[in-house]
Amino acid sequence: MRTLFSGEVNAAYGQIYVCSAYGHTLEDSFAGQRAGLCGGAVPGDLFLLTGTHTGSVPFAVELYETEPPLDADVWEDIVEVSFRPESNKIKLVEWDGGRYPLPLSETYRVRYHCRGMDEARGASRDVGEPVLDEYLLRFWPSPPAPDRVVKETSQAAAYWQEFARKQPPGLTAEERAEAERRVRDEEERIRLQQEMDDWGGHLPSDRLRNVRDKLRSVQGYPNGLIGLDAALVLAIDAAGPQEQRALARWAAHRACTTAGVSDIDWIARGLVELDRGERYSPPLDDPRRLRAAVLADEGVPRSHEGTPGLPQAAAFAALFDAAAADPLKAALDALLATAVTHGSAWRRLFAEVRRTFPATAVAPETTSDRQ
Known part of the structure; x- marks a missing residue:
């Protein structure tokens, strides 16, 4: 005992x-x-x-x-x-x-x-x-x-x-199991409906579900790229890894150009390395070295407070994001950072994405198509 x-x-x-x-x-x-x-x-x-x-x-x-x-x-x-x-x-x-x-x-x-x-x-x-x-x-x-x-x-x-x-x-074991099954089914229905609402009426792939929680969050964009254009996110996912990698690199170039930093020698060198699929050389290889270089380089545009402004900070983020190992994450994070450099003109940026990468202009599948 x-x-x-x-x-x-x-x-x-x-x-x-x-x-x-x-x-x-x-x-x-x-x-x-x-x-x-x-x-x-x-x-x-x-x-x-x-x-x-x-x-x-x-x-x-x-x-x-x-x-x-x-x-x-x-x-x-x-x-x-x-x-x-x-x-x-x-x-x-x-x-x-x-x-x-x-x-x-x-x-x-x-x-x-x-x-x-x-x-x-x-x-x-x-x-x-x-x-x-x-x-x-x-x-x-x-x-x-x-x-x-x-x-x-x-x-x-x-x-x-x-x-x-x-x-x-009380309920028999079979009745209790059936009641519990109905509760689980209803909870799953509500979860899927909420997910569909978040994605504009469509269910995302497992790839998007896996990467969503890893996407970079940006102040002022609480729902990230999904909140701006869920259909574009779905289309980028469907476009495949090769197109995603190309989009990530394109977004990094566009972000740097928009922020006025693409002609700075070490940034221009980093963009070339990105296009070649090479590892970044200093100072882009380390966040602390990058911060020091940004503060020391007078060619980086400044805000009225004397520090790099939001477009420049977003451009540097796009550079890092575009080099991520996961091509889907790289494309989505880099494009969101690029949208930040464009401010209220992000819709024109997304329209250009669809023209430049026709695969992203394809309408996402309907929910019924995925079932």
Whole structure:
């Protein structure tokens, strides 16, 4: 035998729980049972009733390898139910949120022993005050079996036994599985509808789903390129890696030209390296060296504050983005940075993209085409 818990726990409204799922109502927990005091009708949960209304009660949890002794002469009220964990995080839970882990992993028979329920009924008790009622919960591996009343002595137990027998039967395992399936299907439908709304009525490919969270975020563009022109993003995805890489390089050139930095010697050299598929030479090979070069080079246009402005910062970002290993990410990030260099004229930029890269002008597939 192993003692999994021994101490005092706080009851509230005469309730304590064992939870591996989410917890359920009193009525659901006793649905279809004959035994009161321990509700086991909902898989993964036990709903335990106490005589004490509010406060601390002595409580123990024990685990046996085989069925333990009944000890009917020691305890006034005893009931049995079956218990199957719904997760590997099983806890003895107080009403106000206190939790005590219980290392349980099989299908068990549970025997709930109670003593002093009538004496404690409706009472409040603090730690250190005289004990009114006590409880013991014993687990042992066992296949599922109907609940049963082993011993009934107190009026409190009789009351809860009658309550349990008045509860209508709960869902069968098949009915519960079907209900859970319907909930999952509805959640998936809502998720897909939200995704379609984000993408202008179309579902993105798995490639776009994988790269979306990795795309560079830019201040002022909370939804990035998707928020500006989702159809163009879908078309760039469909265009394929060769076209994406070409678009990334084109965008970097356009960003540097628009920001007025393409004629600076080390930037011009970097654009040549980008076109050749070579690694950048200093200072473009390191963000810290690039920052130092930008601040030191008087040829970089400045804002009225004396620092490079937003178009220039976006152009440098486009250079880095265009060299990304993933061609789709490179194209989308570089194009967004280039859109920033164009400010409110980004629509004209996107129109030029579609003219320069005809594959991106193709309308995306409809949702029905993808199914």
